[in-house]
Amino acid sequence: MAFVIGSRARTLLFGALVALGLLGVAVVAVRQPAGAGDYLAIWGLKARALSRSGTLSSLFRVDPAGLAAHPEYPPLWPATLAVFSSLAGPYDDLIVTLLWPLLALAASLLAMRATRAAAPEKILAGAALALLPYFRTPVYVGYAEALLVVLLLGALSEVDRNTPGAPFRLALFLALACLTKNEGLVASAVFIAVLVGARRFRTAGIAAALVLLVGILPWALYRRALLGPLALADFSVASFRPDKLVLAARAITAEAIVPSSLWLIGAAVLLLLAPATCRRRAAVLIGMLLYVGTLFLSFAFSSLDLAWHVRWSWDRLALVPIALIIPVLVEAAVECISTEGLSPSRTFTGATGVH
């Protein structure tokens, strides 16, 4: 593959970018205890409750009315924080910050694994992930999206591997994503829908079964047994109004699309220049649009002030589609820049090639 610079130099350069990204994430995360925003109100509060009481029901005790701690949220992230901290003793908001660079590293490695390109360009995908602003935003240290992104990148990296264990690993990643955040459920539904669309019924069936039996039912039943039926605090059927979508579109345009317009245009141009990548990765692109569309529609059910809701959440909601499109953008760049084009590669519909 003839690039501007040689393969070894690219490996070193992209590796240095990954190292720089991860170092920055580590410095921001571990220099002080987590203790702001949703970590304080939700994740750290629940992790501390779990760790100190040792019972899952303590997740509900801290905020039974659901004022801010969202009792309906699944328990995997607070449980992860609690277990990680317990390795070093009683719950400690400083110890758990060590998880942050580890999750950034895992996300970076999984982005590399999900990229269908030669080794140096895989590293470029990892570098882009490690340099994302989310991981280096101090207030987000301890938030659940980091684990969600790791799990969904894990699912993406399994989606077209033709090994006997791949459908089960994919299903497990999706089930764990459902146990991490409610967006994991949306992402799992999209993954399964796209698998069905690609006529990969066996993989879709395994994923649907594991998502339902591990990712959804146990937590839903446990929650219902202890709390009874609970309306989602931020969303409810009673709050549905179609015209909210207009307000949401305005808010998203002002908060997200206009400030990020150069990124969006750049990504679109890169994809337009790489038709082979777009064809090969059509399922991922369609899945991403479905995911973004579903999240957008969910704002019609918001029970909060919409402008505030969008401003408060859009960058974290956007993290999943951004992380999942990075491998595709790197592949598009390789298609355009390489003089030899991409080597034969697996496709989402199951054709195999060299990796």
Place this chain on the structure above:
Amino acid sequence: MKTVRRAVALLLVVSGFAALLFRARPDAPLSASISLMRKFWGANERTRRLNSPALREHTAFGLALLDADEAWPLQSDARLCLPSALAPGRVEDLRRRAAFVLSPRFVQMARGDSGPAPFALEPWPAPVSSKASRVVP
């Protein structure tokens, strides 16, 4: 045509990474971050918690919460009384901080007379000798 496509893609990739690197520049001098890191990792648990983002701007409140957290059994819930005049946003902010420090205890809120202090914190349901357990700054 291929050369143009290649040049445009290269430009996009290089400028994209330049923008990512620009946004990834440190928010504080590295020496300041390392100094902060040393202080936190070398401090005892109480000092760490009191200086954490959760409590560092609320020293008196934080001290009362840490005292209560150490003194009260985990089975006991808590009652936080704040003055009626306090703005609802401020009340919710203090409730969240109290719930975080006292977790897994449930923090019951009350508005009204917190005495001469800006807040009052007591175990809830109150034990027979509730005054003995009451924590005020």
